[in-house]
Amino acid sequence: MDDAWNQSFAVLRQLSAEDFRSGAEISRQLRVSRASVHNLVERARGLGVMIHAVPGRGYRLAEPCSWLDAEALRAGLLPGYRLTLEQVCDSTNSRLLALAARGEAHKSVLAAEWQTGGRGRRGRAWLAAPGAGLTFSLLWRFNRPLTALSGLSLAVGVALAEALEATGALGIGLKWPNDVLAGGAKLAGILIETQGDMLSNATAVIGVGLNVRAAPSLPEAATVALAELIDADIDRNRLLTRVLVSLDRVLEAFDRHGFAPLREAWQARHVWQGKPVRVMGGAGPVEGVALGVDAAGVLRIETIDGVQVIHAGEVSLRPGTFV
Numbered sequence: 227m228d229d230a231w232n233q234s235f236a237v238l239r240q241l242s243a244e245d246f247r248s249g250a251e252i253s254r255q256l257r258v259s260r261a262s263v264h265n266l267v268e269r270a271r272g273l274g275v276m277i278h279a280v281p282g283r284g285y286r287l288a289e290p291c292s293w294l295d296a297e298a299l300r301a302g303l304l305p306g307y308r309l310t311l312e313q314v315c316d317s318t319n320s321r322l323l324a325l326a327a328r329g330e331a332h333k334s335v336l337a338a339e340w341q342t343g344g345r346g347r348r349g350r351a352w353l354a355a356p357g358a359g360l361t362f363s364l365l366w367r368f369n370r371p372l373t374a375l376s377g378l379s380l381a382v383g384v385a386l387a388e389a390l391e392a393t394g395a396l397g398i399g400l401k402w403p404n405d406v407l408a409g410g411a412k413l414a415g416i417l418i419e420t421q422g423d424m425l426s427n428a429t430a431v432i433g434v435g436l437n438v439r440a441a442p443s444l445p446e447a448a449t450v451a452l453a454e455l456i457d458a459d460i461d462r463n464r465l466l467t468r469v470l471v472s473l474d475r476v477l478e479a480f481d482r483h484g485f486a487p488l489r490e491a492w493q494a495r496h497v498w499q500g501k502p503v504r505v506m507g508g509a510g511p512v513e514g515v516a517l518g519v520d521a522a523g524v525l526r527i528e529t530i531d532g533v534q535v536i537h538a539g540e541v542s543l544r545p546g547t548f549v
């Protein structure tokens with residue numbers, strides 16, 4: 227990471243939503259010029275951080291923000307976990323995949339305040355302003371081969387839903403194969419990338435992007451943030467450790483028994499259960515009523531030609547009623 231990014235984050239950590247902090251004070255504290263403080267604030271604004279600037283008073287965050295703190299995070303980790311916190315990283319998934327190939331340990335976590343090249347599924351980008359979300363990846367070395375990871379992304383969805391519900395959020399739903407929704411809008415996304423061959427034990431990098439506060443980078447109609455669902459301040463450090471504890475419980479179960487024991491928990495939150503859907507898969511669109519998933523996490527659709535199973539694809543609500 228270059229120095230200017232480091233310094234932008236150092237400036238952000240000097241600011242709060244409660245009081246104005248003068249440019250002079252920040253410049254003294256960080257030993258940089260007033261002009262540099264101005265430029266660093268502008269840089270942070272360019273990333274989507276909302277900062278009020280009032281001549282004569284200084285700078286103030288538009289909304290309260292709990293910055294990620296490596297010590298606070300490590301204090302909340304379960305034994306066996308190793309956490310690295312980066313202020314800026316290209317993509318926590320890309321970085322952890324590279325580390326995994328060089329032998330990085332099971333249960334390593336890489337979290338970043340901001341990703342310059344956050345990746346979503348199907349080549350899409352994942353955008354999150356610093357402080358507005360959680361973006362992290364977890365390295366898991368399974369005791370099962372790649373061929374036995376069916377349903378893993380659904381299992382991760384269950385872990386996220388349970389952790390979010392524990393914060394008091396209501397109405398969390400899961401969309402096959404791996405989106406976490408609330409009120410029909412996307413709250414979190416999951417990107418799982420694997421290493422290994424068909425026979426040896428598989429390694430997965432499980433990337434999670436979770437919207438915590440609404441930010442200009444979120445396309446409003448399609449996304450929702452946790453802060454809109456709960457009536458309490460969100461401590462992102464606590465939230466991340468809570469999510470990691472939930473992931474640990476679910477992934478340990480998945481590693482031992484596969485998706486089957488988690489199926490009911492997934493299905494109870496399935497947003498399109500019993501509804502007409504269109505699935506865009508490899509073999510063209512399939513239309514019918516979503517029956518839910520089987521013990522391997524495969525989606526079952528009742529079509530006019532009988533029940534069809536879908537292993538991979540994107541589901542959308544089908545307009546009109548299925549008869």
Ligand code: BTN
Nearest residue numbers: 317319345346347415416433435
């Ligand atoms: C999706 O819904 O398309 C998946 C989004 C996954 C985003 C996360 S953010 C942390 C990790 N690093 C990445 O580059 N992507 C994942």
